[in-house]
Amino acid sequence: MDENNAALNKITEDLTFHIRITRGFKIWMGFLLIGLSICLYAYTLQLRFGLGVAGIRDYVSWGMYLSNFVFFVATSLIGMLISGVLGLIGIKWITPVARIAEIIAVAFAAIAGLVIIMDMGRPDRLEYVFIYGRFQSPILWDVTVVTTYFVLSALLLFLTLISDIAWVHKKTDHLPGWVKKTYQVLSLNWTDTPEKNHIIRRCVRILLILIIPCALAIHTVTSWLFAMSFRAGWDSTLFGPYFVTGAFVSGGSAVIIAMYFFQKNYKLHNYITNQHFNNMGKLLVMVMLVYLYFNINEFLVPAYKLKTAEAINLHDLFGGRFALMFWAVQIGGLILPIILMLFQKMRTPLPMLIISLAIFIGSWFKRYIIVIPAQEHPYLPIQYVPYNFKVYTPTLTEIAITLSSFFMALIIITLLSKFFPVVPIRETAVERGLVEEKN
Amino acid sequence: MMKKFLGIFFFVFIVLRISAFAQSAAPVWVVPKEVKEKVCPFQFTPETVKTGENVFQKNCKSCHGDPGKQNWAKINPPPGDPASVVFQQQTDGEMFYRVTTGKAPMPQFGNILSEEERWQVISYIRSFNANYVQPTPIVKTGSGSKNVKLRMYCNYRHKKLYVLCKEIKQDKSEIPAKGIDIQLNVKRYFGTLTVGNPKTTNARGLVLFDFPSDLPGGPSGILEIMARVKDETGLLYANQVKARLSIGKPVMVKSLTDARAMWSVRSKAPVWLILTFSLSLVTVWGFIFYILISLKKLKQTI
Numbered sequence: 001m002d003e004n005n006a007a008l009n010k011i012t013e014d015l016t017f018h019i020r021i022t023r024g025f026k027i028w029m030g031f032l033l034i035g036l037s038i039c040l041y042a043y044t045l046q047l048r049f050g051l052g053v054a055g056i057r058d059y060v061s062w063g064m065y066l067s068n069f070v071f072f073v074a075t076s077l078i079g080m081l082i083s084g085v086l087g088l089i090g091i092k093w094i095t096p097v098a099r100i101a102e103i104i105a106v107a108f109a110a111i112a113g114l115v116i117i118m119d120m121g122r123p124d125r126l127e128y129v130f131i132y133g134r135f136q137s138p139i140l141w142d143v144t145v146v147t148t149y150f151v152l153s154a155l156l157l158f159l160t161l162i163s164d165i166a167w168v169h170k171k172t173d174h175l176p177g178w179v180k181k182t183y184q185v186l187s188l189n190w191t192d193t194p195e196k197n198h199i200i201r202r203c204v205r206i207l208l209i210l211i212i213p214c215a216l217a218i219h220t221v222t223s224w225l226f227a228m229s230f231r232a233g234w235d236s237t238l239f240g241p242y243f244v245t246g247a248f249v250s251g252g253s254a255v256i257i258a259m260y261f262f263q264k265n266y267k268l269h270n271y272i273t274n275q276h277f278n279n280m281g282k283l284l285v286m287v288m289l290v291y292l293y294f295n296i297n298e299f300l301v302p303a304y305k306l307k308t309a310e311a312i313n314l315h316d317l318f319g320g321r322f323a324l325m326f327w328a329v330q331i332g333g334l335i336l337p338i339i340l341m342l343f344q345k346m347r348t349p350l351p352m353l354i355i356s357l358a359i360f361i362g363s364w365f366k367r368y369i370i371v372i373p374a375q376e377h378p379y380l381p382i383q384y385v386p387y388n389f390k391v392y393t394p395t396l397t398e399i400a401i402t403l404s405s406f407f408m409a410l411i412i413i414t415l416l417s418k419f420f421p422v423v424p425i426r427e428t429a430v431e432r433g434l435v436e437e438k439n
Numbered sequence: 440m441m442k443k444f445l446g447i448f449f450f451v452f453i454v455l456r457i458s459a460f461a462q463s464a465a466p467v468w469v470v471p472k473e474v475k476e477k478v479c480p481f482q483f484t485p486e487t488v489k490t491g492e493n494v495f496q497k498n499c500k501s502c503h504g505d506p507g508k509q510n511w512a513k514i515n516p517p518p519g520d521p522a523s524v525v526f527q528q529q530t531d532g533e534m535f536y537r538v539t540t541g542k543a544p545m546p547q548f549g550n551i552l553s554e555e556e557r558w559q560v561i562s563y564i565r566s567f568n569a570n571y572v573q574p575t576p577i578v579k580t581g582s583g584s585k586n587v588k589l590r591m592y593c594n595y596r597h598k599k600l601y602v603l604c605k606e607i608k609q610d611k612s613e614i615p616a617k618g619i620d621i622q623l624n625v626k627r628y629f630g631t632l633t634v635g636n637p638k639t640t641n642a643r644g645l646v647l648f649d650f651p652s653d654l655p656g657g658p659s660g661i662l663e664i665m666a667r668v669k670d671e672t673g674l675l676y677a678n679q680v681k682a683r684l685s686i687g688k689p690v691m692v693k694s695l696t697d698a699r700a701m702w703s704v705r706s707k708a709p710v711w712l713i714l715t716f717s718l719s720l721v722t723v724w725g726f727i728f729y730i731l732i733s734l735k736k737l738k739q740t741i
Contacts, residue, residue, distance in 0.1 A: 132705070133705070134704065134705040134708060135705060135708035135712050135713050135716050136701045136702070136703070136705075136708050136709075136712060140716075141716070144716075144720060148720075148723055148724070148727075151727055152723075152727070155727065155730055159730075159734075162737075188734060188737050188738040189737075189738050189741075190737070191741075193740075193741075195740050196737055196740060199733050199736060199737045199740070200737065202733070203730045203733050203734070206726055206729070206730060207730065210723060210726055214723060383513075384513075
């Protein structure tokens with residue numbers, strides 16, 4: 001029994017070890033906040049002078065903001081894949097990864113909503129989207145489903161945290177009083193009783209089931225923002241599944257990057273092990289193969305027929321202005337990583353970090369490739385407009401505003417992972433037979 | 440052998456290039472010779488120029504722009520400026536022919552503008568040419584030159600129209616005009632429609648027209664009908680009578696936005712869509728509220 005307690009104490013110590021304010025944390029947060037302030041200054045410029053400070057014009061009206069939005073929505077989908085799908089199937093190894101995936105889901109879903117506001121010329125009229133939104137418009141579906149998915153993800157993260165918060169509350173006497181007080185409020189008076197555990201388990205189960213259709217909906221609807229319009233390059237019945245599988249690719253790589261940093265900085269080597277990197281690598285290869293399959297369909301089918309308008313767009317992608325980006329994304333961000341990750345040696349932490357970074361960056365540019373070239377090639381010819389209407393070039397202000405979304409997401413991830421256990425304490429203890437799950 | 444082939448190939452290539460050049464470069468719009476010499480039946484006056492300008496603004500400006508300003512629409516082939524030398528070196532007859540018959544993308548105005556209006560447009564265009572001297576008007580005399588008065592009667596039940604034609608003598612007395620050709624026209628959105636062939640008045644000055652029963656009118660079937668005296672020149676309809684008669688087929692045009700549709704406003708969204716959206720929303724948020732209530736319960740249970 002004493003042995004048991006000692007082991008339990010060790011786990012709690014290990015998993016709450018990072019919950020302290022260190023110098024490294026201050027420097028990192030300082031960097032993020034300074035970066036965010038600079039980017040927010042760029043946003044005030046946009047508020048003052050209008051959307052014209054960005055490179056978007058009449059034809060390419062969505063530009064970098066919308067491709068960034070798609071990227072954020074996509075990345076947030078990983079919470080559903082790992083907690084929802086794998087969790088419901090009952091796959092055990094995901095325990096230390098699931099919360100990381102949920103933190104990423106919450107952060108990226110929250111910022112996705114903000115990214116849309118960045119693209120609005122009059123953000124003060126945001127409520128009009130709801131007041132005057134048409135049931136027929138994918139835009140109304142999108143704002144509805146993004147909000148819902150964010151609430152579901154936040155609830156799921158919170159519910160699985162409750163028992164851990166109660167434990168953290170007991171173990172963190174070194175933190176300021178108000179932080180402890182916050183923990184106490186958030187723990188909702190949790191004690192290890194069958195009734196309380198039952199309520200939590202039931203709610204988590206409902207959420208895990210709800211989150212799957214909702215996550216599918218959020219990204220399918222996002223793809224419909226494109227596929228429901230008449231435009232060469234977007235006019236595809238494949239767009240829903242194409243976007244959803246692409247989402248798992250960017251989200252999966254984000255989780256691996258986060259896993260690497262948490263393992264190293266929070267000293268979690270005994271919990272996030274090489275085996276987890278290995279498993280995540282295999283999972284990533286699987287979703288990437290599906291995504292590759294959709295890519296082949298998405299490009300080969302229209303490229304075989306080369307309908308007039310499609311041909312202009314595809315020529316620009318395959319051998320024109322976007323060729324370098326297109327092939328870099330498809331080869332460097334998709335094909336090469338798949339091949340590399342087939343080797344077990346590559347599925348170890350450092351190689352996985354490097355490969356995941358390539359996939360993550362590639363995923364961002366993939367959205368750029370989906371959004372911008374199609375807008376530069378409308379069905380009716382672009383005539384009698386200045387050059388910068390025909391060819392989209394993002395401005396520095398626009399890039400800064402886009403970067404602000406990454407700073408904000410990183411701040412959310414940093415704060416959540418700093419003040420809450422990244423690896424579930426109670427679940428780990430239950431899995432190791434140290435705590436009995438009372439029913 | 441090879442050389443010969445190359446030679447033939449080269450020759451064919453040259454021929455093809457030349458023919459392609461000829462096609463693209465020479466705007467072949469042949470005007471029949473007898474039409475070239477046609478002249479306007481009336482004298483151009485500041486009044487005809489003014490009316491012509493009106494007609495030009497409504498019908499020609501969208502492509503040709505303002506004469507003398509070279510601001511024609513950017514389409515291919517370019518419509519050109521009516522004040523330019525290329526236009527002004529044509530005879531009145533040539534201009535008249537081109538306006539009347541059109542040649543894609545130039546529309547055919549023969550059915551849209553009356554002859555009088557077409558000549559008025561030409562008088563307007565000529566006003567930009569200081570060197571222009573109008574050829575002496577040739578007015579052909581025919582039945583149209585007679586001073587006649589028309590009246591129209593309608594038998595709605597049998598869809599018959601009677602046109603009574605009376606000649607006004609110099610002493611202002613009226614006698615039935617025999618042997619006058621009457622043409623029936625109906626005003627449509629774009630130009631006038633000729634209904635049947637012209638008919639000649641009988642000894643009582645009467646003609647009877649069987650009006651088609653299937654000509655679409657507005658919601659109440661009202662058509663604007665014109666009976667005109669047609670003279671040999673087919674030129675001026677000085678003598679005409681107009682009437683708005685409810686003799687057409689009533690047509691109720693159903694607007695595309697009347698019914699519930701994807702492209703309509705929110706209040707006209709398809710019912711299935713409103714239901715799907717609302718039900719999904721209520722279901723998911725119902726569960727979310729259930730979970731929030733559970734959390735409250737979690738806090739309260741000991």
